[in-house]
Amino acid sequence: MIKDLSDVTGFTYQIDSERHYNIFGTEVESPLYGVRTSDEIRRVLLDTEAPLPSIVYWMMRDLSLKNAPNRKQTHDLRFDISYFVPAMFGREYLKTSGHYHPSPAEGQPAWPEVYGVLSGKAIYLLQKVNSLSAGPDEVVVEDCIIVEGNPGDKVIMPPDYGHVTINPLPEPLVMANWVSNRFSSQYGSVEQARGFAYYYIESEGGPRWVKNPAYRDVPPLREARVREVPDLGLTRDTALFTSGQQHPELMDWLNNPADRLDAIWSGIDIIGERKTYEL
Numbered sequence: 001m002i003k004d005l006s007d008v009t010g011f012t013y014q015i016d017s018e019r020h021y022n023i024f025g026t027e028v029e030s031p032l033y034g035v036r037t038s039d040e041i042r043r044v045l046l047d048t049e050a051p052l053p054s055i056v057y058w059m060m061r062d063l064s065l066k067n068a069p070n071r072k073q074t075h076d077l078r079f080d081i082s083y084f085v086p087a088m089f090g091r092e093y094l095k096t097s098g099h100y101h102p103s104p105a106e107g108q109p110a111w112p113e114v115y116g117v118l119s120g121k122a123i124y125l126l127q128k129v130n131s132l133s134a135g136p137d138e139v140v141v142e143d144c145i146i147v148e149g150n151p152g153d154k155v156i157m158p159p160d161y162g163h164v165t166i167n168p169l170p171e172p173l174v175m176a177n178w179v180s181n182r183f184s185s186q187y188g189s190v191e192q193a194r195g196f197a198y199y200y201i202e203s204e205g206g207p208r209w210v211k212n213p214a215y216r217d218v219p220p221l222r223e224a225r226v227r228e229v230p231d232l233g234l235t236r237d238t239a240l241f242t243s244g245q246q247h248p249e250l251m252d253w254l255n256n257p258a259d260r261l262d263a264i265w266s267g268i269d270i271i272g273e274r275k276t277y278e279l
């Protein structure tokens with residue numbers, strides 16, 4: 001089935017949600033394509049032996065328009081789209097392996113990121129640790145937050161929080177991001193710990209969050225709702241691509257987060273704590 005995502009994306013873009021095709025308009029520069037395979041993700045799963053789809057998600061990187069400046073070249077800001085297949089990893093909902101971003105300089109907040117959900121539903125699991133080099137036995141997980149994103153939502157990944165994307169629905173999840181082009185992601189001890197501090201699994205009573213026993217201590221799971229942040233170019237009525245393309249200066253916080261921390265956190269409205277379970 002062809003689904004037109006042009007309005008929510010900001011340029012001509014359709015998906016074939018059965019054959020997993022991505023179709024871009026002729027005004028769009030051809031992106032750089034990449035895939036994440038199950039083999040790259042297996043090590044962070046609750047059930048490392050679970051039967052998996054060979055490709056978990058497609059990445060289309062550095063999207064831009066042929067007749068407009070490329071914001072990677074003018075502002076070091078990159079626009080990407082990721083397409084997640086609908087599948088389960090055994091009892092666990094399909095997810096990314098999870099990564100952290102580094103800091104521009106010692107003592108500075110790490111680079112943030114912003115996701116825009118285009119189709120389906122995303123659950124983002126955010127996790128802050130005291131050290132990226134410490135193993136699961138020594139690392140202190142300081143905070144865990146979950147936030148749900150629906151089409152049109154712009155969801156901030158705040159500085160110093162690693163993030164996992166989960167597809168909780170039996171349909172593709174398609175999401176975009178603006179992010180600084182000045183760094184490479186870091187994985188810390190995520191593989192050694194077999195994932196982040198919580199797993200999101202199917203159970204008889206419905207989905208539930210269970211603690212990853214590899215970590216010594218796991219903090220409560222805080223739940224947040226997305227809020228618009230017009231000061232950072234994030235509103236529901238403008239496509240994420242369009243905001244950054246037309247007003248890249250509004251996205252400067254992606255490269256210089258230190259003096260915009262209050263605005264960044266205003267997009268994450270903590271509403272309570274979610275019940276969690278032992279494995």
Ligand SMILES: [Fe+2]
Pocket residue numbers: 099100101113157163185
């Ligand atoms: Fe990221």
